[in-house]
Amino acid sequence: MPVAVPFLAVTILEVVWMVVALLAMFTGLSVVVLSLTWLERKALGRLQQRLGPTRTGLFGLMQPVADAVKLILKEDIIPNSSDRAIFWAAPVIVVLSAFMIWVTIPAAEGLVLRNLELGLFYITAFAVVGILGLVLAGWGSANKYGVLGGLRSAAQLISYEIPIIMVVVAVGMMAQSLDLRVIVASQEQIPYAVLLPLGLVVFFIAGLAEVGRTPFDIYHAESEVVGGPFVEYSGAHWSVFFLAEYINTFAIAALVTLLFLGGWSWPWGSAALSWLPSLPDIAWLGPLLHLVWFLFKVYAVILVVFWIRGTFPRLRIDQLMAFAWKVMVPLSFFAIVITAVYLFYDWPAWTLTLMSLTGLVVVGYIVYRKMMEPARRIAEVKARQAAQAAQRQASRQTG
């Protein structure tokens, strides 16, 4: 008897279809991860006036394959004092939650493993479970740097989870749905990046922190905690964490695209394409164009992530936590409040843009003042010293 259990496949054929689709998703994501490692090396190389990988294949394109082979062949060391069960379970939890998220992320109108009415909520729920894997990895490896890194990751990731969820709530209010396809469809004309730039900035920064990319990579900072939770992992185990990190980076970029940059919709809607000669009427052509456009946007966001990595120094842990609780959380609440006011009083769209830009500029100026304060103090002290020296010299001359 087929039972319509919401998430779970029912008939045998559907189960087989799900397995095939899951395998396709796994393969696709692995290819994406390989491309991302190559892209990151190339982009970072260019930012540092190097060439990046050039030796393996054309433009070094085979470098990720070489890396993967090396990692798999490496000896897999498990420390004697580690808690074996937890040491094994931690990478599995991390990578499972990374893949679970992708079940409901659509890459085009119909290209999704299983579209959920509560898709966005599902993603936030399973993203939290991944944190647990990092904490357990740190604890299980019986290493003080591992434990420190695990504690740091728990503190950092839980703190930055709050602004992400709050901004997601604001977007859900705008679209009146948590279904990612509905959210994209409601941005057909104007993407939410224009209506709610505040949300885009908060989501992007908190997303960077959530996947532990530089400037927020303090929980696996090599110079402080020598790799944090991953310190005792090597070979295939380490590469699983690595895989999860890149999949999560890709997921954050995809979510930025879906929630704020209009997903696969063209600028100014599909009407803007009417000047083109009408496309041949092939069923798969439309989704293919959508997919290409979506991937273009996602990779553009990813390049910004790499650019930030090549540009900014790492934050200190107290700066990181202060930034989360004193800047990101209030800003995300502000985003919800202005969205609610805008929706309730049915104001014109530009008021929302204006309100969120005002919030961004005010908070940005306050953060800038805070950051510049040490420099200002140093200048003050130096000026005072110079004045004293001048005074001393003057009194010596008169006396």
Added chain:
Amino acid sequence: MSWFLFIILAVFTLGGGLGVVVTRNVVHAALFLLVSLVAVAGLYLILFAEFLALVQVLIYGGAIIIVLIFAIMLTRTAEYPYISDNRQWPLAAVAAAAVGVVLGAAFLDNNHLQTAPNSPAFADLANSLFTTWAIPFEVASLVLLVALIGAIIIARAGEDNS
């Protein structure tokens, strides 16, 4: 199909719960608790409560277990990692027996098997939560606020004494 899934999930729920009390390692107990809580989320799914299942994963599977492990890691686990019994066990046994009696009575005295499963739309859920049930919802958040303030006061009191 539904029965089959229910049995699997029930085994995981009870097995996880048993693991929590049997294992002598605190972190392992937390992991068993995670298994049990995620299995409960699966049970909600069978009952067509998608939203509740996701809330269960988000709050219990994610946040609460992480905070639990965070707290375990901050305490000096090296001194007492393997404690699984103390002098309060008779009291705990009485409490557990009382809960068991109440649950058993509730199970015998209802006709929930006849109620048809029904999956409310997310919007309907939100509407009823913020109109009909707005006061209980706000009271629940008040309870959390009181707990938060209480935790701060307890922590600050320890600071003053030292």
